[in-house]
Amino acid sequence: MSGFKAPALESILADALSKIRIPTFVATYPGPSRIRFANPALAAALACRVEDLVDRPLEDVFSGAKFCGNTWLHIEEAFKDNQSFSLLEHLDKDDELHAAREILIAPIAVSSGTTGHMVGTVRDITESLRHRHVMDDAHRRLGIYLDIARISLWQTDLIAQKTHYDDLFFQFLGYEPGEIEPDWPWWIDNVDPTYQSIVSMRLRDAVEGFKSVFEVEYPIRGKDGSWVWVWSRGKVVARDENGQATRLYGVLINTTAYHEQTASQARSEQVIKMLVGGGTVALWHRDLGTGEMQIDSHYFKMLGFDVDQVPDRAVWWHKHLGPAQSETVIRRIDDYLYGEVPGVVVELRVVDSAGNDRWMLMRGETVSRSETGRPTQIAGLFQDITDLKRAQERLVESEDHMRRVLNAVPDIIAEIDTLGALRYVNHASAWLAEEKKSSANIFDWIPADAAKTVSDSLAMVRATGKMTSTEAQFVDPGKELRKFALRMMPLPPKDGDERFLCVATDLTEQIAATQAAALSEQRMRWLWDNVPDIVAHLDLDGRVIYINKVLTGFTVDDVIGTKAEDWFPAKAVHAHRKAMDDAKRTGIVQQFETWFEKDVEKRIWFNIRMIPLLADGEVAGFLSITADITTTKEAELARRRYEGQLRQQQKLESIGVLAAGVAHEINNPIQGIMNMAELMLMMTEDEQLKSNAGSIVRECQRVATIVRNMLTFSRQGAQEFIQADLRKMIDETLSLVKILIKRDNVELRTELPDELPPVVCRPQQVQQVLMNLITNARDAVNSRFGDSRDVKRVVLVVKLAASGESENEDLVSLEVTDNGVGIKKDALHHIFDPFYTTKGEAGTGLGLAISHGIARDHGGRLVCKSSPGMFTTFTLELPLAGPAKSQLQRTRTAI
Structure with missing residues (x-):
């Protein structure tokens, strides 16, 4: 290429350059390269005039330009092969890229021994370089x-x-x-x-x-x-x-x-079980002949489900997957069986017990084949790959998305340098005045008295490389101080400069709200802790969030977090759930009553009110108020018991009147029959007739005795304590019941001493107790043996207190023992309670209660021993001298 022919060619070149819109120049070389021509576009890019550029050394015009790390002195070497090259010029400001230009240079004339020329263009690459x-x-x-x-x-x-x-x-x-x-x-x-x-x-x-x-x-x-x-x-x-x-x-x-761990157990379920223990792998197995699908229980545990609540795992699993994924699994298995893929591999998206999406990788291969080589069973693993999937999702998130997230954070998040200059700040700082933002330094937001604290924290982060936390006050546009929690931590250096992350959390409203909440909570806790009732805050599932007090033997920490129904007796759980459901459904206060057994003889009654708590018009929880109503309940039960006793007493009085009338009506015709039989006995000479008449007289006398005893037993009203013949009372009572005893094939045996002393008592009441005990004994043996021929036995034993058997020498005891069904241990504590009966509708529940009261009124006691299925013994102890003397001699014991 030949050199320029001045001046005509130079004039043409200058004219051409002036029409080019790209910044362009022509310079000489070798030696100090100087600009011969420059167009207006270059002058505009360099903010000067064209004439200011002409004849200036290139090194002065582009003082920051570099060529592969070298300077302008290497241009001659670069042009040896007559090729173009490029220079980069960095214009830095405050150690940060301010502007950058790319200078493209190419030789346009080379003549041996003459001055050469080169042409250059300038391109602004600032934004490209920053990007x-x-x-x-x-x-x-x-x-x-x-x-x-x-x-x-x-x-x-x-x-x-x-x-x-x-x-x-x-x-x-x-x-x-x-x-x-x-x-x-x-x-x-x-x-x-x-x-x-x-x-x-x-x-x-x-x-x-x-x-x-x-x-x-x-x-x-x-x-x-x-x-x-x-x-x-x-x-x-x-x-x-x-x-x-x-x-x-x-x-x-x-x-x-993963494959190394599973290779040795591809066909050995025992080794695979070792992997399942790792927590992220579960087993599955499918029989291709029956189509039966078996799934390891660990699969459900990985998803947080209770295995015991999944009766049919395969059906539950398919339903949990949904039709689309179930079809995909079947299709992948078919692809494997037809040889289209080397194994069953499918990713499944499932939902765990908390409602969160989780990913499972399902793998499988053949583990059993028929003699012809056809697969008969396939088995494999479920692997939880949720973390892997989430990592993949995080990889595809863009920086723009991250910035949107940061802008949505209520805290102020800023990136600063060592001097506090802002490199980034999110939208949470919008409340700051615009002039504060434009100053671009975090210390402009902080009052002077707080600046040292922040500066010291920044120095600590630089020195230790660890996060620091402090508090600072910022000034808002209303000139009010706002308190912030300020955290600083180091970031990876950028362009060789240290960077720090600054997170400021506004605590102003939080502190005010916390103080108000603390005061409100203090008032509420005082009220809750001083009410006599048990007050509990329950969530929708019935779990205790807060409770003011608990029953003796427990602590508040024992109860909080548990379900309230767990502390109720089994019989009250349904009522508690129903009260919650009804309160949630209707929004109306519900209540129910229940009781706890403090001990075998004491019940504590409670009234529970379930008050629905509303949030945004919906029931969000419950306030449960439990009041002790034991005193009220016991008074009510006592009233009912006394009313029942009164009704029963009235009934017995009516029965007594009826019995007296019936006895009178029976006594008259019996007396006539007996008189006629005696007359026949005296007038006839026929021995057979005499025998028959004698039988009639004897039976009539027996009926008369029974009627007389009925009249004695049915007499009501106040009875005086008198000295009575104990043997006579026993004989009269046995005459009333022995027909019933004999009819039921019950063996009635008595063991009485030859000599029985008189007893100070109310004879009719003692007879009533004895009749109750014998009648109950008969019912007990009938309940056990029914109409069978087994021995049904009732034994009455009368004993006088002897030395060594009792503290007192003036007692007589009447023991009635049967070999019937016996009495259960838990029922023994209630047999003397009024209206307590084990006979259903056949019993009144008053017999033993009245008998117990009679024994007590006589200064004695009525006790019971029993072994279920073996025997029952009731012992009536009476003082021979009557109740007045007995009360001075011994302390009575009532069960």
């Missing part, structure tokens, strides 16, 4: 995250048919980065041939748009010859104008460890 710095920083951070997660990145150029892997991929295979070139021939030689067609098919589906993503797992031969399993997932990120895919991006994970 590249941001991208470099993002890539660096992404690289850190991927390295921690052990996730490799790859990208495929489909036009050039080349795939680029990051360094982690080479580490997976045991190579140094760049040691091999993983091109297509290398891939053919090193990927397991069994999987090559599958990988190719999956890749083709993604490239041609049949699948949205490329996903496959396969083994690659490592440097040491062993197989390295990798799981690869990617998607098409670019297509040309014809829709043809041109580029794929993806991730790759080393799954060799």
